[in-house]
Amino acid sequence: MKISNRAGRGLALACLMGSMMVQPAFAADKVSLFKVITAKDEIVIGLSEDELKQMDGNAGGVAKALVARGSLSVWRYAVRKAPTGDLEQAPVHRIGLISTESLRIEPYATPLKVLPIDEKK
Secondary structure, three states: OOOOHHHHHHHHHHHHHHHHHHHHHHHOOOEEEEEEEEOOOEEEEEEEHHHHHOOOOOHHHHHHHHHHHOEEEEEEEEEEEOOOOOEEEEEEEEEEEEOOOEEEEEEOOOOOEEOOOOOOO
16 A cells, blocks of 8 residues: 555654653653542642652551641642643642641542642742
């Protein structure tokens, strides 16, 4: 089967664009989301892979670290619209959690794309 020159260039361009779109996802640090439930409200926080490793890698470890330290500085996450119009979970700002205010910490699953933490913000 012979492919026309135009179709060949189109296929090559599509492959190149596809590889460019996938690459940032591999370069990004993995972020795990957790829901923190207090007496007043619920918030979603994100912890990088390195932060989570220091806390036994699960919600129980995060709760233990919060109780042991008395407070934690974490990134608050919220849903926003990407420039493409898709919804995504993105870090909003750094917040402090106080152990006396937090009643429960549980893993938070989302079907949305989770953006990595940008420490420069």
